[in-house]
Amino acid sequence: MASSIELVENTQPLETNNDNQLQQKLLLIENDHYLSKAFFINGDKSEYQTTKISTGEVLTQELNSYLVDNRPNMIVLDIGFADSAQLLIIRDVRALFDGLLVIVSNSDSEQEHMDAFKLGADDYVVKPIDSRILMMRVKALFRRQNNKVNQVELASLTVGEVCLQPKSQKCFINGDMVKLTTFEFNLLKSLIEHQGKILSRDQLYNTLLKRVYNGVERTLDVRMSQLREKLTVAGMKHNQIETVWGQGYMFSNTTA
Structure with missing residues (x-):
């Protein structure tokens, strides 16, 4: 219906x-x-x-x-x-x-x-x-x-030029706010909380969508691409979301 x-x-x-x-x-x-x-x-x-x-x-x-x-x-x-x-x-x-x-x-x-x-x-x-x-x-x-x-007073998460405020679900790049959807914010938060570690699609689907990745669905990939584009347009240069082929995604600070 x-x-x-x-x-x-x-x-x-x-x-x-x-x-x-x-x-x-x-x-x-x-x-x-x-x-x-x-x-x-x-x-x-x-x-x-x-x-x-x-x-x-x-x-x-x-x-x-x-x-x-x-x-x-x-x-x-x-x-x-x-x-x-x-x-x-x-x-x-x-x-x-x-x-x-x-x-x-x-x-x-x-x-x-x-x-x-x-x-x-x-x-x-x-x-x-x-x-x-x-x-x-x-x-x-x-x-x-x-x-x-x-x-519970939630602290800000800051890596390089990216700052997240979980309590208000706000994202800042170099001090300027970037409008993200709830899914995009939670996706970026998960990546930052595991900075330098690979998060598999299985992990991200289970954490963000509460379901098992079926090996075919492209929801995560599409929204990851949209998130990357928003962050790039906002001026993020010293952090990146890497695609580790066959394994998943990883947030890294290139100045570290």
Whole structure:
């Protein structure tokens, strides 16, 4: 089934004390309007930057690309009356997304609850549910996540003219910020953290895409090429991402 991406609402800050919530990006995945009504009709329209996607039981390439190239803080996924096969959409989402994942379902099956959590859900909500309770659960997940982040101060990673700030997911080349997708940032971070060591495609697929490299897929190679081009255009000269044929990739500092 084809998917469609619809920007339902992109809110702007209205009050200073709401800035933290307004910066949170939510992705709603559903086939009806249950989530849309819960998030947009009940007085919560100004709280989050929200995108809605309609999709079938499996992730399409369009949705795959969206998850890789965008950075939602939370996904709320309505799986309706799910069966074991349909639940695997959670696994597919988790292969590309490591943020908060809330499952909304018509089923109160204990087995489905357990399967959803095993596949990577952070919360499981059974319909019907009062929209105010749903909002409170969303806020509670964000609050717990923020408390964890605030307890750990992540240091910058600097090699040559490249500086990464993991907490804000910002990349700087010679002090100038370079816009990277979430995947590109995490790819570069993995390479820098293992500077001077070869990372195989198997390792990178497992770390970044949470799946096994099948020996044919070119996703990593294409995005590696895009990352290299961005870094080169930004002025990176004293670092390079080397292709070690038959083994993988390695980040090196040529001035070291």
